[in-house]
Amino acid sequence: MQIDLHQPILDKNDRLADENRELFKEKKVFVLDLLASPGSGKTSTILATIEALRDEFNIAVIEGDIASSVDSEKIKSQGIAAVQINTGGACHLESAMIRRAVDVLDLDNLDLIIIENVGNLVCPTDFDLGENMKAMILSVPEGDDKPLKYPGVFQAASAIVLNKIDTAPVFNFDEELFYDHIKNLNPTAPIFPMSATNGKGVEAWANWLADQIRAL
């Protein structure tokens, strides 16, 4: 006997994500889900973003890693609330994990939560966390061809940070080619070339993000 189900596979995750979204809306907090590879400079970018925005917004960070609390310690040392999620091997964050993490944050007094997803260009793409926006970071040493190899993440992102731009000459990174790939894949996403460690380009990204938060 055949039974027609037409049941979304990520139904449970999507339902919990909708609940998160409702909660974030009610508390008027903007949630950014940041996707990138390991070593692309996610934590450095978050620290630079915090520095640029902390005068105007109250910020907290949710750190997703397979193991360790190295990243959340770095955030906390800057006087910013941080929650560490250890996925214990899972390659992405899910909406239920986010719900548990935000339960320990003071949502009434927050404007922005940055979620640092697990370093991975594949799996986090398919999982709605209830965020307002996904953004991604590609770092120059990863190569200008990454949009061709991992199209999904470049399409899921509403903005793309091109980090470690100061190393472009060393790695023969073809910026024009990279921009062309993005123009085909995700033509409406702005690209922000920056160096999180020397501060170049951080302002343009931070200003853009601030506009999104203010528009909430």
Added chain:
Amino acid sequence: MHELGIMTGVMESVETAARDAGADRVLKVSLDVGVMTEAIEDALQFAFEALAENNPYFEGATLEVTMIQPKSICTQCGHEFSHDRFHMLCPECGSPFLQLLEGKELQISSIEVDMPDEDEPDNSDKE
């Protein structure tokens, strides 16, 4: 590589639906998977086989995956077109403002189950 996690969820949903229908066993699971998702057909098959092996309710069951090609409509000129994963510009007017109609599916479309006594005569008539 989140196919194992996806498939664990699929098996749970399928088993619940099949048991609710009173089935003895699951024979076949059919999935629709959009090309624009990150799920890979081979990895789904592998995960299904690995999980079915340890679950007698799925003994001998097969997985059918239908990959759905991307299709979009241009919100500027209304042109509807099929495309690959890499080109998200309207071929008619060049607009970047598209709405994806198909290609992001990740769903259990149907299942085939073995019902008890399905092929056997009804014993209540035999008195």
